Amino acid sequence: MIPRYSRPEMVAIWEPENRFRIWFEIEAHACDALANLGVIPKKDAENIWKKAPKTFTAKDIAKIDEIERTTKHDVIAFLTHLASYIGDSSRFVHQGMTSSDVLDTCLSVQLTQATDILLKDMDALLAALKKRAMETKDMPAMGRSHGIHAEPVTMGLKFARFYAEMKRNKERLESARKDIATCAISGAVGTFANIDPRVEEYVAKKLGLKPEPVSTQVIPRDRHAMYFATLGVIASSIENVAIEIRHMQRTEVLEAEEFFSKGQKGSSAMPHKRNPVLTENLTGLSRLVRSYAIPAMENVALWHERDISHSSVERMIAPDATITLDFALARLTGVVEKLVVYPDNMLRNLNQMRGLVFSQRVLLALTQKGVSREDSYSLVQRNAMKVWEQGKDFLTELKGDKDVTKHLNAKDLTTLFDLKYHTKHVDTIFKRVFGK
Numbered sequence: 001m002i003p004r005y006s007r008p009e010m011v012a013i014w015e016p017e018n019r020f021r022i023w024f025e026i027e028a029h030a031c032d033a034l035a036n037l038g039v040i041p042k043k044d045a046e047n048i049w050k051k052a053p054k055t056f057t058a059k060d061i062a063k064i065d066e067i068e069r070t071t072k073h074d075v076i077a078f079l080t081h082l083a084s085y086i087g088d089s090s091r092f093v094h095q096g097m098t099s100s101d102v103l104d105t106c107l108s109v110q111l112t113q114a115t116d117i118l119l120k121d122m123d124a125l126l127a128a129l130k131k132r133a134m135e136t137k138d139m140p141a142m143g144r145s146h147g148i149h150a151e152p153v154t155m156g157l158k159f160a161r162f163y164a165e166m167k168r169n170k171e172r173l174e175s176a177r178k179d180i181a182t183c184a185i186s187g188a189v190g191t192f193a194n195i196d197p198r199v200e201e202y203v204a205k206k207l208g209l210k211p212e213p214v215s216t217q218v219i220p221r222d223r224h225a226m227y228f229a230t231l232g233v234i235a236s237s238i239e240n241v242a243i244e245i246r247h248m249q250r251t252e253v254l255e256a257e258e259f260f261s262k263g264q265k266g267s268s269a270m271p272h273k274r275n276p277v278l279t280e281n282l283t284g285l286s287r288l289v290r291s292y293a294i295p296a297m298e299n300v301a302l303w304h305e306r307d308i309s310h311s312s313v314e315r316m317i318a319p320d321a322t323i324t325l326d327f328a329l330a331r332l333t334g335v336v337e338k339l340v341v342y343p344d345n346m347l348r349n350l351n352q353m354r355g356l357v358f359s360q361r362v363l364l365a366l367t368q369k370g371v372s373r374e375d376s377y378s379l380v381q382r383n384a385m386k387v388w389e390q391g392k393d394f395l396t397e398l399k400g401d402k403d404v405t406k407h408l409n410a411k412d413l414t415t416l417f418d419l420k421y422h423t424k425h426v427d428t429i430f431k432r433v434f435g436k
Contacts, residue, residue: 005285010326013113014319020056020064022106023078026203027093028052030185030195033202034095044089051086075099096195100306101185104219107318108182109207111227114322115177121329122170122234126163128336130434133159137426140419141255141346142357147247151357152350152422155255155341160433162241169234176230179223183207184215189305216305221296224314228296231321235289238328242279242286245335249276255346259338278335285328292317350419354387355394361416362398362408369407379404 012018028048035045053060060081068077076099083090094102137156144150183204187195197211204211212219248256258278260266266273295317299310350357359380366376383401386392395417399410408416 005327006323007326007330010114010117010323011319013110013117014323016061016064017056019106019110020060020078022109023075023102024052024056024082025207026102026105026185027079027082027097029203029206030097030199031092031095033196033199034092036202037196037198039196040092040095044092047089048086048093051089052082053085073099075102096187096193096199097185098188098217100215100218101187103311104215105183105185105203105207105209107314108180108209108219111318111322112177112181112208114318114326115173115180117326118231118234118322118329119170119173119177121326121333122166122173125329125333125336126166126170128333129159129163129166132156132336132339133163133430133434136341137430138423139341139343139346140350140423142349142352149349149353149357151360152419154423154426155343155346157426157429158244159336160430162237162244164433165237165240169230169237172230172233176227180227181209182212182219182223183209184212184217184219186212186215186217188217190215190217218302218306218310221299221302221310224310225293225297225300228317228321229293231325232290232293235286235325235328238332239283239286241332241336242282245279245339246276246283249274249279253345253349254342255349256339256341258335259340278331282328282332282335285324285331289321289325289328292321353394354392355417356384356387357422358394358417359384361421362404362413365412365416366404366407371407 028045031040031045031048034040035042064074064077064081067080068074071077071080079090079094082093086093133156135156136159137154139155141153141155141158142149143153183200184190185195185200185203186192186197192200200211203209214220245256245258247253249258257274258276260274265271266275266277295313299313302310363373363376363380366379367373371379379401380398383397383404384394386397387394395413398404398408398413404413
């Protein structure tokens, strides 16, 4: 990913230094297990840890890259360079293993490391959403369906809805982490012919993973498909929040807007502009993260026990998807925390259609007075259309309609135009979302 949409902690997971360190730890832990089983001398297993570099520097990386230009094989290049440090004991490194044992197990470690960061990101976002939900719990706002005024809600309900959605996403991500945290040290075509299954169990425990039940030289890619699909769902939820904020910031609506800092510029041509640039950016980034789910799913079908058609895909989508989602979650958290809310504008919008938002309540009241639903709907709609087409006041029109007033008098009708009626169960919804 480009630096513009990257954060250092997540980027570091995908840097060569971290990757080569994990590769080494996989090999060294495997040697420890082999030594415990009496397959190789313990002193050689100890020597591998002792003589290996503590960190893989830029010089090491350059040397590995140089070797790979000849070998055309990244793991062999790494092992060749590692041997230059370890010496004679290096003959026991990679004993009975195949490249996928290293590559796939390393990817599992990297994805779990990345997921731990994403889970922290989600905690921060959930905290921000909850805080804003509580602050705006009883703040009346216009509910919309199809982009058209529907019935009143509260701003707090919007935040509560997004909180509940993100909480589900966190649970999905926790499940995806558990599913992806698998280790394969099973050798060529996954039969353990040249390495004891207990080595895999040992390495898995050391790395915080679990052994893959059946690895056909590679860890089955349905795990990865589910993982990246989960990231795609989270990205969709990010866009869901972003789209709502973008709509609320429209000039004609202006119920909320992104924080506009001192000195910030909205347009190179129009000095008056205050654009929802952050949430528009989040919409774009969400598209990217979602797009990575498709190649991950296509990676599931590999030839026989393995091929490497998945490899090039994962080298790109694993860092890109996690880095992008990390950035997007952090950006959305900042947007939510600093979002400027305009209660007066929300009330103005509520009243914009001169009472039409109470049409369903009038409809129900008529049916409760014995009018058929069809006739009730017709009576309410014909008065509502006068508001749409002639700019009339809805309550006034209803009070002047004899077919309506023979069932509901003026006082009855006025009572039906009560905003609090629509928000009376907000506390119930909040208890469902946030608990007591």
